[in-house]
Amino acid sequence: MTASDEVDRIVDAWSRERPDIDFAPxxxxxxxxxxxxxxxxxxRMAFAASDLEVWEFDVLAALRRAGAPYQLSPKALLQQTLVSSGTMTNRIDRLVERRLVERRTDPHDGRGVLVVMTARGREQxxxxxxxxVAEEAELLGGLSRVDQDRLSSLLRKLSLDFDD
Structure with a gap:
């Protein structure tokens, strides 16, 4: 028999009160x-240990995933982080103040700007x-690798409609 959790208790209570509804969702x-x-x-705990806010990690992670020389245009950062132009400008300003990124002129377009991660940004x-990854591995510690793969596949299948 599997152990019950708080969701089981909530669904059981609702099922008693509203037996006409299927509470499977x-x-x-x-x-x-x-x-x-x-x-x-x-x-948040993992990022705080590295002296980063979640939003700072999001921007720096986009730059890191871009590969050397760890630079993207503000437009590319917008597309990857799904924030508004004004929000991105503010975030870049704050990351520049912390010396985690620099703004540089795009050598291929003198009017364009590139956001470049500094060595300090890369370290953080x-x-x-x-x-x-260590924190999340611990969260998943109760599942076998096969179960993790199965869960990942099911969540991917569910999320595909939302990613568009």
Whole structure:
């Protein structure tokens, strides 16, 4: 017999009160929501250990994933982080102040700007991703690798419609 959790208790109570409703969606999505809160807390802790805010990690991670020389246009950063132009400008300004990125003129377009990660930015984002992966591995520690792969596949299937 599997152990019950808070979602089981909530669904059982609703099922008693409203037996006319199929609460199967709550069985899945309430757990996803609760797990999301745990993941969010874990990520904040991992990033804080590297002296980064979540939004700082998002921008630096986009630059790091771009590969050497770790630079992107503000437009490319917008596309990867899904924030407004004004928000991105503010974020870049704050990262420049912290000396985690620099603004440079695009050598291929003298009117364009590139955001370039500094060595300090790279050190911090590398530490943060290492901490994040360790934290998330711990969160998934109760699942075998096969179960993790199966869950990943199911979540991918569910999320494909939302990514468009």
């Amino acid at each position: 709550l069985q899945v999505l309430s757990r996803v929501g609760r797990l999301a809160r745990h993941v969010d807390r874990s990520r 984002v590398d530490a943060a991703i290492s901490g994040l």
